[in-house]
Amino acid sequence: MKKLAIGIDIGGINTAFGVVDEEGTLFAESLLSTRQYPLLEDYPRYVADLGRALHALVEGLPFDCEVIGIGIGAPNADDRTGTIAQPVNLWKFREEEPDRDAQRRIFPLAADLSALFGGIEVRMTNDANAAAIGEMVFGNARGMRDFIMVTLGTGLGSGFVANGELICGHDGFAGELGHVIVEPEGRMCGCGRRGCLETYVSATGIRRTAFELLAERTEPSVLRSIAFDDLDAAMLTQAAEAGDPLAREAFRRTGQRLGYALADAVTITSPEAIFLFGGLAKAGRWIFEPTQRYMEERMMYPYRGKVKLLPSGLTGRNAAIPGAAALIWRNRRPNL
């Protein structure tokens, strides 16, 4: 009977999930709207509905299979406790909630889902770490023992792998490259500080840079007709392709910030490769070329020309699903 692992990618808007075999092939996938469960008291219903949807997905497969485990990528996930602790955008307190004790927002999702699947193994980590494990198990980092995964989405996430192991840190919160400070008096960050890398380098960050350029410069640009809330990384890529000078400059500045930050990160873990993943990475050469150039320019000599900057090998639309499923497969495959 075919063995499959379930992969779940929990975001603030949607929860994407699917079933994945040991080669990383995604056999079926579906979505649940996370936004339909915004409040603390919605969490039990979220778990029940997700469990039901997972069972339906597996039962709908055209062959018999055995689900061997569930891997979850989610913000603030802690694998050691199997919980999601105080996630910023999930299952929040009501505005008028009198008892805002943070301990009430620690969600034991691993145990809750395991119970719905007869006590099955459930592993979880944050989404960038899941992407790193996915890259190692199914993607372009196969065989690598030292690499960095950078996920460029709404924010900038990262997973550092050293000696073939994910660096989780003593509390599970390692790998927050998006929150190194690159501009001490710089842009406001969601973390409450200023000048974090992700305020410059992320889908949101490059949008801020584009609007800074619209203010700073006078060139005509297609960007001048687009509202802040409507602009996304794909539009900027299109504009850059079409020769728009401000879009091109926005990519250059973004790559410069990222390249400089990666040059510093390289001095700490000296990786064989750095992978870029996520929406902004899809801009291709517009983001890779300046990142590579400024990284090389800023790096210390012993590292120059030795660190590969590569696209992720998890290229499907929902690459985060195999990434999460890899949390289960990594310990089951004899060659890993």
Next chain:
Amino acid sequence: MKKLAIGIDIGGINTAFGVVDEEGTLFAESLLSTRQYPLLEDYPRYVADLGRALHALVEGLPFDCEVIGIGIGAPNADDRTGTIAQPVNLWKFREEEPDRDAQRRIFPLAADLSALFGGIEVRMTNDANAAAIGEMVFGNARGMRDFIMVTLGTGLGSGFVANGELICGHDGFAGELGHVIVEPEGRMCGCGRRGCLETYVSATGIRRTAFELLAERTEPSVLRSIAFDDLDAAMLTQAAEAGDPLAREAFRRTGQRLGYALADAVTITSPEAIFLFGGLAKAGRWIFEPTQRYMEERMMYPYRGKVKLLPSGLTGRNAAIPGAAALIWRNRRPNL
């Protein structure tokens, strides 16, 4: 028969060595002047003399013993090849040397010393990594799986431990925290770039800061009567203790730079503790207090109040010797 490991700490001025038991106790130690062997062609004589001195040290012990291995801390040491590759300050080309092929300056010290001790195990790593291993085996990091060792000497060295393993990177050059760039147009660094952390935070860095302050300010200071080449970290500590305002400000600025850099490093490996080791760390509260304060101020909220800033537990005069010997003991002790 008592089992002992030899620890060797190779610096540009002296080579310190000693014999160390599995508890980290140093039974005998001695020195060889590295400076007496400045040139490429001096290396064979250096090996022979070091081997002779090591045998004499062991034979001079008042009890019978078995030497089980040799651990070496040295600049540019690569444990995988057992070589020291192109060290800046060791066994250099003559000024007039016509054939400056860098490959000629890869020194197979592990094999060479092993041959002098009947094929004994020889392990080597850079001095900061040896200090990290020493801290883990004999010092204040016993039982910790995630910590950072920072050595504050002529430069700033570092060793990062994650998941109980030293991060060496794919090429062995990981852990160069001294070369993250903290001031892009800043001070000239020995690495050929500008603004590296170690140009501000090291025994040499704080001296530069003190002289910057002498230029910038007008307060009287005992430092005004001391030449640049004569000023050392111990004098600055004495001056700070005596209330000298410029010495105190030099420590504050140094701790601020270090604290900010550590806040960024914490986002990558989320360590349980950070250890300060070496000459400048001996300044005690003058360096610890501002470092801790600015690190906390700059850190992202999830890390605040959770990362210990601690003095090294390797407190002897030649703490680097047990550190190097720990490279041998770490794999021999059942509890590690």
